[in-house]
Amino acid sequence: MRAPRLIVGTDLAKVADVAAAIERHGERYVTRIFTPSEIAYCREAPHLEAERFAARFAAKEAAAKVLRPDGAWPDWRSIEIRRQPGGWCDIVLHGIAAERAEAAGVVSMSVSMSHDGEYAIAVVTAELNEHFGGTT
Amino acid sequence: MTTSERIRQILRDHGRLAADAGTLGEDSDLYQAGLTSHASVTLMLALEDAFEIEFPERMLRRRTFESVAAIRDAVAELTSSPGLKAVS
Numbered sequence: 001m002r003a004p005r006l007i008v009g010t011d012l013a014k015v016a017d018v019a020a021a022i023e024r025h026g027e028r029y030v031t032r033i034f035t036p037s038e039i040a041y042c043r044e045a046p047h048l049e050a051e052r053f054a055a056r057f058a059a060k061e062a063a064a065k066v067l068r069p070d071g072a073w074p075d076w077r078s079i080e081i082r083r084q085p086g087g088w089c090d091i092v093l094h095g096i097a098a099e100r101a102e103a104a105g106v107v108s109m110s111v112s113m114s115h116d117g118e119y120a121i122a123v124v125t126a127e128l129n130e131h132f133g134g135t136t
Numbered sequence: 137m138t139t140s141e142r143i144r145q146i147l148r149d150h151g152r153l154a155a156d157a158g159t160l161g162e163d164s165d166l167y168q169a170g171l172t173s174h175a176s177v178t179l180m181l182a183l184e185d186a187f188e189i190e191f192p193e194r195m196l197r198r199r200t201f202e203s204v205a206a207i208r209d210a211v212a213e214l215t216s217s218p219g220l221k222a223v224s
Contacts, residue, residue, distance in 0.1 A: 017152070017174050025181045033177065061173045073196045076177075 007126045009065030013058040015118055019050035033057060033076040041083055054120035055113040056081045062124040063091055063109065067100045074100060081111060089113060091124065105129045142186060143207050150182040151175055162205040167198070176201050183207065189214040 021029045030039055034056060042052035060079045067074065078097035083089050091109045093101050101109070105128045113122040137145075140162065147157035147166070154170035171179070179201060184190055189211065191200070200210050 011173065013174055017172075017178075021174070021178045021181075025178065025185075029178070029181055032181070057174060064173075073198070075193065075196075 005128045007066050007068075007128065008123065009062040009126075010121070010123045011058040011061035011065065013054040013061070013120045013122075015050050015054045015115065015120055018054040018057060018120075022050065022053070033060070035077050035080045038081060051115040051120055055115045055122060058120050059089075059091070059111050059113050059122035059124060062122045063093075063097070063111070066109070066124050066126045067097060067104060067106070081113070101126070105131055139208050139211060140204055143183070143204050143211070146179065146182045146186055147204070150179045157204075160204060162208075163203050166202055166204075171201070183211065187211050187215055 030053070034042070034053065038056055042049050042056065045052070057076075059081050060076050063079045064074055074097040075095060078093060078095040080092045080094065081089050082092050089111055091111045093109075104126075106126045107129045108127045109124060111122060111124045113120065115121070144157045144160075147153060147160075151157060151166065151169075151171055152175045153160075153166065160166070160169060176198075180191055180196075191210070191214070195210055195214075199206060201207055
């Protein structure tokens with residue numbers, strides 16, 4: 001008998017590395033990694049810009065680990081972190097990431113992010129449907 | 137400066153490796169040497185700037201950046217394909 005299974009991924013990002021990348025590569029870095037809505041949110045609070053970008057980069061990497069891309073990096077913008085009015089965040093997948101999730105049997109994903117000083121961290125979980133879950 | 141030497145210089149500046157990029161073998165695993173996922177992104181952007189190329193989606197794979205030799209091969213492929221060069 002097969003049962004639903006949960007997969008977890010995590011990633012830690014150094015805020016200073018993200019700030020340095022923004023400083024060195026500017027908009028090319030930002031627009032290569034982040035969607036317009038992510039950029040808009042991160043820039044709402046200029047003093048927290050690098051922390052917010054770092055948390056979202058960690059979330060995208062954590063999601064990529066969950067999707068197990070077999071060595072390929074999904075377009076980072078195909079994994080979007082969307083902040084909800086209540087303050088929590090959801091993951092919205094587009095394009096290649098959405099296709100990969102469907103192929104992997106992912107039925108839902110959750111994300112949690114945090115940042116404090118030098119580091120930002122994210123944890124992503126994915127629930128697989130019964131055809132892709134483990135045996136009981 | 138050879139392509140490999142330029143790549144090693146870019147690795148020193150952007151790779152944030154635990155080891156000196158100058159002492160790594162051509163086939164040494166850069167991820168084992170400390171290349172993180174975020175450093176892979178900044179390395180890619182720096183390589184694009186230095187060689188006036190753009191990595192297409194099909195090359196955005198872990199193995200493209202796994203060693204100096206792998207990066208050199210990718211750069212050689214992109215610099216020999218005029219249609220893939222960035223237009224400045």
